[in-house]
Amino acid sequence: MVRSALSRVFGIVCVAATPATVAAEEIIVFAAASMTSALAEIETNFEAATGHDLVVSLAGSSALARQIQQGAPADIFISASTDWMDRIEADGLIEEGSRFDLLGNSIVLAAFGTETAPVEIGPDLDLAGLLGDGRLAMALVDSVPAGVYGKAALESLGLWDDVEAQVAQADNVRAALAFVAAGEAPYGIVYATDAAAEDNVTIVGTFPPDTHPAIVYPAADLASRDVPAEAEFLAYLRGPEARAAFERQGFTVLTE
Structure with missing residues (x-):
């Protein structure tokens, strides 16, 4: 049960x-x-x-x-x-x-819908530009592992400061994924396994393993x-x- x-x-x-x-x-x-x-x-x-x-x-x-x-x-x-x-x-x-x-596991950038184009995840990624006025869904970045890994990756790539104000935090990674799947956030950082289980999102990029602690x-x-x-x-x-x-x-x- x-x-x-x-x-x-x-x-x-x-x-x-x-x-x-x-x-x-x-x-x-x-x-x-x-x-x-x-x-x-x-x-x-x-x-x-x-x-x-x-x-x-x-x-x-x-x-x-x-x-x-x-x-x-x-x-x-x-x-x-x-x-x-x-x-x-x-x-x-x-x-x-x-x-x-x-x-x-691994963490990925997931997008709302099924036809979003892939992106190259690296220091040159314009994540703030992708978000526009939208939010970036993540699990709690200071306590929930998926959020901690995601924040570490963004900090490693030098992207955190650009998007911090647009992060919408959820109690767990499945809740963050639900924000993206419902179109409430255009993008989210979740585990690859979660994104693969949701039909209404697309994995547009995987964060390099050396940008965050081993999962x-x-x-x-x-x-x-x-x-x-x-x-x-x-x-x-x-x-x-x-x-x-x-x-x-x-x-x-x-x-x-």
């Missing part, structure tokens, strides 16, 4: 057991919003294969990390940023030895609860079925 983490910070949904699922366990997963499409597929397949109930809460990694720090009940955390996982680990909130790097999604077992099926789900994430789901969405799978 995929739910917004911001609407159920501390609530747990109770699922009535049936004779066929007496041994089933509920696994609560806090995951970066950019994983929405891939985790929807993984949830369906994992539940069918195991009988467990996967409860997935999606939001910006920063919001999820803060909820975990505040004691929100969760079993697994998948962040779009090593920094936020580092903070959780430093607080002693993950099981020792359970953390691993799961996925990689790595670490996963870990949280120390707040002890559910035996946690290990089963983490193993599933590293298996062939999950790999195929992630690759279909455009992620780079970092596990063997």
